[in-house]
Amino acid sequence: MNPVPEEIRRILASITGRDADSIGEQERLSDLGMDSLDRVLLAVLVEERLGRALSDDALTGIRTVADLQQRLQPEENRQ
Amino acid sequence: MVDTIYADVTVVGSGLLGLSTAFELVGRGLTVAVVGPRTGAYTGQASRAAGAMLTVFSEVESSHPAERVAVEVAERLAARDGYQAWLEQISAASGRRLDLIGGVWVVANGYGDDAVELKAIAAAAETRGHHADFASPREVPGLAPQIRAHEALWLPYEASLDPGAVMDALAAVLHAHPRCTWVDATATGVHEQGEHLVVDAADGGSTMSAHLVLAAGAGIPAVLAEGELAERVDAPPLRSGRGVSLVVRAPFIVPAAVRTPNRGFACGSHLVPRPDGATYLGATNRLSTEPDYTTRPSLDEIATLIHDGAAELNVGLREAALLEVRVGHRPVTIDHLPVFGRSGHPMVHLATGTYRCGVLLAPRAASLVADGITNPGSHADHPYSPRRHITAPALEDFLDTAARGLVEMICQPGGQLPAGSEEKLASFLRAGLLEMSVGSTTRAAVVRRLWNGTPMAECLPLLMDAAGRLR
């Protein structure tokens, strides 16, 4: 099973204070209360915990949790 | 199938800089395609949220290096010198009247250093042969702040105007001009096709031209995107200072603009007279790490604006009737200077980065960019050239002088710390931020990432905010 979505939810939970299980895939990051500084924190935590880089340009294109998951799929599984 | 539009120049961006440049280019016999939304109340467009004041001298800060002041004031003065004639040109072409309201008052409030700022502004004016008349705050019409002002400075060569009226007039001229085609949609991307530069628009149409002018402010990075063309253009990094402003009907009269000097990384507060007796109140300034044009002004931004306006300018604002709220993203470069002219690509030109001086510098930008097209190479060494070398300062070098600004921001107008405490707090902030920027902690990674992305003074409040968020 792909551990990435769970880890993503944990990261988002630590940033937003929301319960990890309550974070839905279609929710927008802005609806989770994340501002641009939170997004920078997100990028840093993703790099630390998943070893994946998220450039500023990539961050701009991510609107929902699903976008983030899609972006961070393991390389082999990307379509 | 939508027809392709051929033009000599495509101007991306329908704010004041884009429209001014398009106006200059058609005036020189070229055909121009403008790509940008034509609607009036375009959320996020800096020109629409502007005051505006023609701040030839009052943007000067005592902490700025003399060289920077010399360059900026020279350019602003050149713009001001030609401004009346430029407005008359637009008036004649559009049949609409465009008035300048002469003079700007700069007032010094409770901040100890405001007096120093006023002196720096006055010196900038006087060394260039212009008046800067010190006066009592009682003489300033429209000034009744909560925090007592202790000094005022009248700058008769500065002025204010309604930027919306100028833009509407330019839009009317361009809309009717046989050499101008306006694509009323946002530009979504640009690429090369042979020697043509192709701009794609959100309505499915596209333009093909020999030259391209990027005048979409903080939205330029999104249009340019990554790729071969962006690499060739090699545009200096652009950031945005997000500002919220209000237009109100106030229970007092402001016959000429009144402002505080710049401080605390913001541009202070200012009241600007508008047509029909309305009054403009501006503006917040917060550095964005990404300009989301769809984000509406938050109540916090509006509350800050009202609070500062009442405290520093006129308590009567609390009784003012709200007419409009606007948000704008001021494009700014890392060295705070605009970018006007040819980029790394011979056919791509930039007209942006004007931060708080876009309305004043618009005709200057138009002239420099148009010269780069009709007389290539003419301004290659201009201080605002996009090819100039821009150094990014290291955080530690920067904090030496900038930590003080953080303290001023924390204290706010009227705030006072016990004697000696300001120094201690500044030192502490400097040491703390520096310490937090080194090492391999998450916090250090965040601080470094923020600073490397925007190595400029306005980043410091963000560093403080970000560093403090992590538990």
Next chain:
Amino acid sequence: MSITHVDGAASAPTRFTLSAGRGNVLLPASTAPQGRLVGEYLFRGHRMRLETSGDGSVLFPTDVGVSLLAALNHDAVVRMAGKRVLDIGCGSGLYTVAVLLAGAATVSALDVNPACVAAAIENVARNGLDVDRVQSLPVDLATVTIDEPWDLLVCNPPHFPHDPVYAGDDGVQAALVGGMDGRALYNVLLARLDELLAPDGVLVLAHSSLTDIARTQAALTAAGYRSRTVQICELDIPLRRFAEHRDVLLAHLYELRNQNRARFTGLRFEVHTLAITRASDQEGGVG
């Protein structure tokens, strides 16, 4: 007396458009061994093959030049069988080869760049044609000695205005740059047309819209000539060779356009193929 010119019924010019952003649409160039450029073209039913060295010494035909052959493909009225032809600015020999294939008796291949005359003769041989039918004229049109006027003149003159930043001594520049306003060769041609053209001869001219078509037509009328527009082709201004300095070139073109001496928008312009004859000639010629 054989009459070479076209019939008098004035038909509207053929118009066609080449899509933007691509070069060598009419005669695509492929790369062959040793960097040579090769291409093929079908002219009046004859397959012809062109080659240049690819080192930049001789210009490979551009769409501007080939559009003239396209005009003659559509409009077969200009007869070539048995004619004496002068190819002015022969370049790689595009017109020289084409008119020989269409039955011309002889071609004088004139070009100020001797490498071009040599390349033209090579291409004649390459197409299996007799090189003895070609007269080599590596000279300037302004000073060439005329033994006998020609029945058919074919010309695609250079049309770009000069600027030292891009116009060097490269032989190819002569093919593209024509003095301060781009009209250098047009002016020489007009000045010597009376002596160059046989009494019932035709000049087929690829006229760029960058070089004041109206002025040429006025000059022709004043000198007793009639000009028929056979074809108008809309295409990209061929800037490929000047890619680095196209901003300078365009700045000169903007000035000319402001004086109504050039017509173009963005990077699009027109090439008008003109068939020019003496106004006194009879209508309805029989070849």
